[in-house]
Amino acid sequence: MIDSLPVELATGFKLGPAIIVGLSLVLFVVVGITSRVGSEEGFWVADRGIGPVPNGMALASNWISVASFLGMAGMIYLHGFSSLSFVIGWTGGYAVFLVLLAAQIQRFGKYTAVDLIGDRYDSATVWVLGALVTIVIAFVYSVAQYQGIGLIIAWIFGLDYAISTLVGAAIVTGYVILSGMLGVIRNQVVQYLLLIIPFLVPLFFIANRAGYLPLVPQLGYGQALGEMAHDAGRAWYDPTFTAPFAGGSAYTFIAVAFTLMMGTLGLPHVINRFYTVRNERDARWSVVWGLLFISALYWAAPAYAVLARVLQGGAQPTAEHADLVTITAGHLAQLPAWFVGLIGAGAIAAGFSTTAGLLSSGAAAISHDLFFRVLRPSAKPRQRIQIARLTTGVLGLAIMVSALQPPALIAEVVGSAFSLAAATLCPVLVLGVWWGRVTRQAATAGLVTGLALWVFTSWGDWYGHVEWVRHWAPAGASALVTLPVVIAVMVVVTLLTRAPGEEVQALLRRLHGIDA
Amino acid sequence: MRDASPVFSVRHPGSDMVRREIRFIALILLVWALGSFGFIIVLWAIGTKGPPVLPLDAHGWENRFNIDPAALPGESWLTRIDIIGFPLHWLWTGMVLLALFIGLAVYFNVRVDALRRDASSGATDAGPAREIGRL
Structure with a gap:
């Protein structure tokens, strides 16, 4: 999302922001260490004791990444209405997730997304493919987060980007290793507060400076928007x-929103969160809370974009400023430096919480889904946790190395993670949960087709420059094309193969609370 | 070829309670799809047709005062309606739709909670045996 820092924001050590961010980092580590767990249930699913409100907060902070925190406002600032596809794409998927999967995942009651499809299809091949998809999603998503964390630390501390990335990566990886999911969730509750307060509070002052209903800037910016659209007498008219x-x-708008929504149903770090609650009711209500907490930020992000345009008068919006427009808006509103630093601390919290969730799910895919379930089922619980910590470290290191030389188009890479989730785990999970006839052969064919289509569309968009791919199925928004193909393949293979037996039907009745 | 055991599906869920839950789900997915994509399709159908123009280059930015707004892609009588300052399509997409998603989630949970309460008191659900017997 962020490829460079505006020159006026990039240099020098900033004491106020540095203290705030330093305290935040210390707090994350302390919470992580004090929540340290020794059991497998504690490490992966927080002892299944999280209530709906804290789980909603954890869902939100897990979800609100650096891209959402900084990049969302930046995209709207630059592209206007069309970027609202990201706002609805990153929220609407939760409504679908709730009605199709939330309660069923909680009732299944194991550890990972791959556990569910592995048991549902009773297939080692599905297990391995699911784990590989999970690792790829976690990896590409995390690279962008590490890059964002590195840039913010570099901005605040005036450090070299590579050193900043190393510091940020070491801290986030360290506390996931130390604490496991319990620490991650407790941290994510803290992190939600640390990201939402710095995002919302400065907005009141920015709206006040711009002169648009500071008490409710989420509504007040409407007047500025109307002037931008209709009043040619204003310098910011556009x-x-x-x-x-x-x-x-219109097609691109729908393709982006649809891909992000369907990708939500297949993202492992979201799915894993539903194993951590006490019962299916808490799972359902935590989606409502999560959606509310997420919307609190997404309602405000367009206000930042519009008010930044107003405050800069007739200056042309540029991609350089778009990257850090929430911080730029604070500068333009002449807020004190330490106050603007709060926004930077919020961005760090956003990056940390998302990365922690991704690291946990990626490490779970390697250590739990591949190592224990497929390679070494006889491993003892203590051994499993040690392997989990080791894989978290290795994965964190690999992501950090990639983040030091990030791909050129980070936003598209993040979008492609959603495309992959939408074309693989989403159909395999949804069809598997709602149709007892779907067979393991169909799931295998679906995962292979989804993976192949994702590789092809990513290549066609970024490297092959295949025109129809770039137009109809770009890497970051391909699900509108790929998902129907995968579903069709799964249906055809299902109808050509023998239906699963009573064991699978009994599992599905349990998932839907029929035999409970 | 088919196994003798009843196959779980949306059409044959094996429980009245789940059957009613599926009706709520269908309703919610319909409202979700219409709200998210139906509105955009309407905007496209009635709006001005044309290729995207953003981002503006320096020349385009300087000349933005000379652009005819009605000629921009997607503009129509609908986009000229303002509510509390917001163009209607912006208000719907950036504000109302998020509230709609939350409202749908609350509605679903309230209805399912009621279903579960009824089921646990034996008021509505005769259990899976009756439904499976029909298959």
Whole structure:
């Protein structure tokens, strides 16, 4: 998402922000260490004792990444209405997740997303493919987070980007290793507060400076938006900003939103969160809380974008400023440096919480799904936790190395993680949970097809420059094309193969609470 | 070829309670799809057709005061309606739709909670045996 820092923001050590961020980092580590766990249930699923409100907060902080915190406002600032596809894409998927999967995952009551599809299809091949997909999703998603964390630490401490990335990566990896999921969730509750307060509070002052209903800036910016659309007497007049398809076609809008929504149903770090609650009711209600907490930020992000445009007057919006527009808006509103530093601390919290969730799910895929379930089922619990900690460290290191030389188009890489989840885990999970006829052969064919289509569309968009791929199925928004293909393949293979037996039907009745 | 045991599916869920839950789900997915994509399709259908123009280059930015807003892609009578300052399509997409998603989630949970309460008191659900017997 962030490829460079605006020159005026990039240099020098900033004492106020440094103290705030330093305290935040210490707090994360302390919470992680005090929540240290020794049991497998504690490490992976927080002893299944998390209530709906804290789990909703954990869901939200898990979800709100550096890209959401900084990049969302930046995209809207640059592309206007068309970027609202990200706002609805990153929220609407939860409504679908709730009705199709939330309670069923909780009732299944194991550890990972792959556990569910592995047991449902009773197949080692499905298990291995599911674990590989999980690792790829966690990896590509985390690279962008590490990069964002590195850039913010570099901005605040005036350090070299590589050193900043090393410091940030070491801390986040360290506390996941030390604490496991219990520490991650407790941290994510703290992190939600540490990210939402620095995001919302400065907005009141920025709206006050701009003169638009500071008490409720999420509504107040509407007046500025109307002026931008209709009032040619204003320096910030720009009718292209609100024109529905000036920044991208209607098809692109729908493809982006659909991919992000369907990707939500297949993201392992989201799915894992539903094993941590006490019962299926808490699982369902934690989605409501999570959606509310997420929306609190997404309602405010467009306000940052619009108010930044107002405050900069007639200056042309540039991609360079878009990357850090929430911080730029604070500068433009002449807020004190330490106050602007709060926003930076919030961005760090956002990056840490998402990365921790991704690291946990990626490490679980390697150590739990591949090592224990497939390679060494006889491993003892203590041995499993040691392996989990080791794999977390190795994965964190590998992600850090990639983040030091990040791909050129980070936003597209993040989007492609959603495309992959939407074309693989999403259909295999949803069809598997709602149709007892789907066979292991169909799941295997679905995962292979989804993976192949994802590789092809990513290659066609980024390297092969295949025109129809770039238009109809770009890497970051391909699910509108790939998901129907995968579903069709799964249905055809299912109808050509023998139906699963009573064991699978009994599992599905349990997942739907029928035999409970 | 088919196994003798009843196969779980949306059409034959094996429980009245789950059957009713599936009706709520269908309703919610319909509202979700119409709200998320139906509105955009309407905007496209009635709006001005044309290729995207953003991001503007320096020349385009300087000349933005000379652009005819009605000629921009997607513009229509609908996008010229303002509510509390917001163009209607922005208000719907950036504000109302998020509230709609939350509302749908609350509605679903309240209805399912009621279903579960009824089921646990034996008021509505005769259990899986009756449903499986029909298959």
